[in-house]
Amino acid sequence: MFTNNLMIGVTKRPTMVFKDLIACFASYKSVNPTIDMITVTNNMCQGSEGNGYAVPHVDCNDIDIYPFAGNTAGSCEIGWIFARGVGSCLAAKGVYAYASIIGQIHNPVSTVTVKFKNFIMADNGRGLTIRIGGTSA
Secondary structure (H helix, E strand, C coil), X not given: CEECCEEEEECCCCCCCCCCCCEEEECCCCCCCCCCXXXXXXXXXXXXXXXXXXXXXXXXXXXXXXXXXXXXXXXXXXXXXXXXXXXXXXXXXXXXXXXXXXXXXXXXXXXXXXXXXXXXXXXXXXXXXXXXXXXXX
């Protein structure tokens, strides 16, 4: 469980020789909220030179138990980035971003339907970028 945390000022590591994912919170693989015991809720990411949150979508049938709901990203390059979910219908809910260059980016590979619920985007340079049904290339 990762709940009720404040993360401020995530910066790039100057010693990295390869491209590193920069985020307040990142989940690197798909999750199944009906069996995986993960809860990431009510956290605040304020200021990131990269992403606020880098997390997967879940299957559309699991939208109401989305384990990353209720987190806020502010003043980030990208508030939220979603790319690791698998399936033909993917979902996310309870995503909040403000004052970021891009509020959220979605690239659900080989997906034909994406469902969003309870998203709030405010004062971002761009609220949403989405590429439905694309390839990983």
